[in-house]
Amino acid sequence: MQKTHHILWTGGFDSTFRVLDLVLNKKRLVQPHYIIDEERPSTNKELETIHTIIAHVGIMDMKAAERIKPLIIVNKKDITSEQEDKDKFERLVSTSFLGTQYVWLPAYLKQNGIAEIESGAHKDDNIETFIADYVKKIEDNDDYYYMLKNEYADTDLSIFARFQFPLLDYSKLDMERIAKESGFHHLMEMTWFCYRPQKDGQPCGLCNPCKYAKEEGMERRVPRPRIDDFIMFYSLKYLRKAKRNLVNGSGSKK
The missing domain is CATH 3.40.50 (Rossmann fold)
Structure with missing residues (x-):
């Protein structure tokens, strides 16, 4: 068999x-x-x-x-x-x-x-x-x-x-x-390979899989991020990190 x-x-x-x-x-x-x-x-x-x-x-x-x-x-x-x-x-x-x-x-x-x-x-x-x-x-x-x-x-x-x-x-x-x-x-x-595809179906160029693709010789397949995508990506990344800190009790209240 x-x-x-x-x-x-x-x-x-x-x-x-x-x-x-x-x-x-x-x-x-x-x-x-x-x-x-x-x-x-x-x-x-x-x-x-x-x-x-x-x-x-x-x-x-x-x-x-x-x-x-x-x-x-x-x-x-x-x-x-x-x-x-x-x-x-x-x-x-x-x-x-x-x-x-x-x-x-x-x-x-x-x-x-x-x-x-x-x-x-x-x-x-x-x-x-x-x-x-x-x-x-x-x-x-x-x-x-x-x-x-x-x-x-x-x-x-x-x-x-x-x-x-x-x-x-x-x-x-x-x-x-x-x-x-x-x-x-x-x-x-x-x-x-992209973790967070854009609305037009293209790779974001910013997530870790996109970065790994570039590092491993596949840079030609990763588009250059647009400035608005760059701002949105890191804004969401900051918000997710802030949310995790609050959930884990590391956020501070004044």
């Missing part, structure tokens, strides 16, 4: 590259998952991007499109993270930045009987430097990935135990090169 690759697909550059490389180049089956976060402004844009890319895969290669199983969509509010994992996450994040998906995704996998899922963490990504010394390489025919070493199963790093990391040796520019060589670069141009 052919292996099915479970992938958290956001419509972003890294996860999209992995999906396309698997179905077009390696002829593998992919089961994509999308987690709806109601606080994430880019949700509709990401889902639209995923379905658009699938449609264009079908134009290129119908058999490849058939290797992408129907997208599983779950609301994040229906996932209950275990307190033990939350505690591990809090201790880890106190030493370095770590995305919150590494605390609620393990709970999602456990609740749905899924053994492992692939992460789009890549070379020069923050998570790559975070886990590089604690993973082992697993060969898989014409493919390979990294997983947490067994000796860390009883440590805080165990929150990574259900993740496969197939892109740790690839930078965004490496992925772009392979996409060009493989004939699906035009699909990679459809990917989405």
Whole structure:
């Protein structure tokens, strides 16, 4: 029975590259998952991007499109993270930045009987430097990935135990090169990365994902922010910070 690759697909550059490389180049089956976060402004844009890319895969290669199983969509509010994992996450994040998906995704996998899922963490990504010394390489025919070493199963790093990391040796520019060589670069141009899309559908150019895209060689895809967008972005950022301070009791009253 052919292996099915479970992938958290956001419509972003890294996860999209992995999906396309698997179905077009390696002829593998992919089961994509999308987690709806109601606080994430880019949700509709990401889902639209995923379905658009699938449609264009079908134009290129119908058999490849058939290797992408129907997208599983779950609301994040229906996932209950275990307190033990939350505690591990809090201790880890106190030493370095770590995305919150590494605390609620393990709970999602456990609740749905899924053994492992692939992460789009890549070379020069923050998570790559975070886990590089604690993973082992697993060969898989014409493919390979990294997983947490067994000796860390009883440590805080165990929150990574259900993740496969197939892109740790690839930078965004490496992925772009392979996409060009493989004939699906035009699909990679459809990917989405901005957290806070503008009304005209363009990236904001100010959020962290936009900044990361520029830092990782994708500056040509990030528009220069307009002055009114700049003012609005930082005004909202200030208001959100003030609100958090009040909620956490750090606001002062005179």
